[in-house]
Amino acid sequence: MSDLEQISLELEASGYRVTPSRRAVIAAILARKTHFAADELAKRCRGAGRATVFRTIRLLSDLGVVCRVIMDDGSPRYLVSRSGHHHHLVCTGCGTVQDLDQCAVSGALRDIADASGYEIEGHWLELYGRCAACQAKAVVPA
Amino acid sequence: MSDLEQISLELEASGYRVTPSRRAVIAAILARKTHFAADELAKRCRGAGRATVFRTIRLLSDLGVVCRVIMDDGSPRYLVSRSGHHHHLVCTGCGTVQDLDQCAVSGALRDIADASGYEIEGHWLELYGRCAACQAKAVVPA
DNA sequence: GTCTCAGTTGAGACATAGTATCAACTTGCC
DNA sequence: GGCAAGTTGATACTATGTCTCAACTGAGAC
Numbered sequence: 656m657s658d659l660e661q662i663s664l665e666l667e668a669s670g671y672r673v674t675p676s677r678r679a680v681i682a683a684i685l686a687r688k689t690h691f692a693a694d695e696l697a698k699r700c701r702g703a704g705r706a707t708v709f710r711t712i713r714l715l716s717d718l719g720v721v722c723r724v725i726m727d728d729g730s731p732r733y734l735v736s737r738s739g740h741h742h743h744l745v746c747t748g749c750g751t752v753q754d755l756d757q758c759a760v761s762g763a764l765r766d767i768a769d770a771s772g773y774e775i776e777g778h779w780l781e782l783y784g785r786c787a788a789c790q791a792k793a794v795v796p797a
Numbered sequence: 798m799s800d801l802e803q804i805s806l807e808l809e810a811s812g813y814r815v816t817p818s819r820r821a822v823i824a825a826i827l828a829r830k831t832h833f834a835a836d837e838l839a840k841r842c843r844g845a846g847r848a849t850v851f852r853t854i855r856l857l858s859d860l861g862v863v864c865r866v867i868m869d870d871g872s873p874r875y876l877v878s879r880s881g882h883h884h885h886l887v888c889t890g891c892g893t894v895q896d897l898d899q900c901a902v903s904g905a906l907r908d909i910a911d912a913s914g915y916e917i918e919g920h921w922l923e924l925y926g927r928c929a930a931c932q933a934k935a936v937v938p939a
Numbered sequence: 940g941t942c943t944c945a946g947t948t949g950a951g952a953c954a955t956a957g958t959a960t961c962a963a964c965t966t967g968c969c
Numbered sequence: 970g971g972c973a974a975g976t977t978g979a980t981a982c983t984a985t986g987t988c989t990c991a992a993c994t995g996a997g998a999c
Contacts, residue, residue, distance in 0.1 A: 672966070672975065694956065704978040709957060725921065731956070744915055753913060759905035760922065767901060767924065773886055775926035779867065780902065782909065784917035814946065814995075836985065846949040851986060873985075 658685050676703040680711040690732035690752050724752050727783050742780045748789030800827050818845035822853040832874035832894050866894050869925050884922045890931030
């Protein structure tokens with residue numbers, strides 16, 4: 656089963672219709688090799704209007720099919736990603752985004768809750784750095 | 798020495814002029830008891846134009862006088878804060894923002910760097926929860 | 940004092956990232 | 970077929986900034 660079909664089934668299972676516009680947006684997202692801006696997708700995706708592209712991205716985001724990453728410069732991007740709680744490691748050199756398996760702060764949350772009196776409900780974490788390839792490039796310039 | 802004078806000195810020490818417009822923006826920021834939106838400040842601050850308010854906020858942000866917090870709903874706010882690396886604990890009930898002394902992820906960064914091969918340069922963390930007062934309100938409703 | 944030049948300002952245009960509105964269209968179901 | 974609900978796309982609007990550019994200001998040189 657293709658990714659497109661898989662996602663279509665998830666949509667249907669959640670009570671949403673799988674329309675040609677939505678299939679076009681999903682196909683456009685799957686065709687992207689890396690993260691993308693919503694507006695950029697809207698421009699490239701001829702099968703759906705801008706509002707529909709934004710709506711579909713939000714829908715897929717709610718379903719956990721895509722997730723939002725805040726880049727180094729503060730701009731939001733989206734990428735196809737596994738669902739569930741995870742964080743991202745963004746390369747400031749090439750822009751690659753890598754999923755992080757472990758949640759780096761889960762252990763610290765109880766300490767913070769105890770110290771602050773807060774009942775912690777959620778958190779947002781992005782990590783920025785240089786991937787191995789970009790480090791190698793920096794060391795041995797052309 | 799007042800906070801306004803203190804910040805003015807910091808500006809001068811960094812090579813910036815302390816103009817009436819900048820003083821007006823700084824005074825407006827200091828008058829705010831809690832976090833504020835840049836546009837809201839621009840509307841309230843009659844001593845400076847909108848562009849100048851945004852420019853001054855960015856300037857103060859660079860100097861570490863104010864810092865940017867991303868609220869629960871994704872909207873950016875600013876608050877007067879100490880400089881240096883720290884994080885925020887945002888109450889989803891009343892919107893209060895509390896500085897966190899410790900960096901919750903500093904310990905985990907080396908592990909992540911080792912596992913991923915990334916050279917980690919920075920990170921962004923916001924924590925969301927309910928402060929003690931809001932928890933009490935929720936338990937004993939009116 | 941005044942000249943000069945860099946820094947600063949404000950108005951307004953523009954950019955980006957969305958959301959809201961609403962009439963028209965589509966689809967599933969009776 | 971017809972109805973109701975879901976969906977769409979064009980467009981307007983909001984929020985949060987940045988950019989441009991002419992005008993202004995102020996600090997130091999003379």
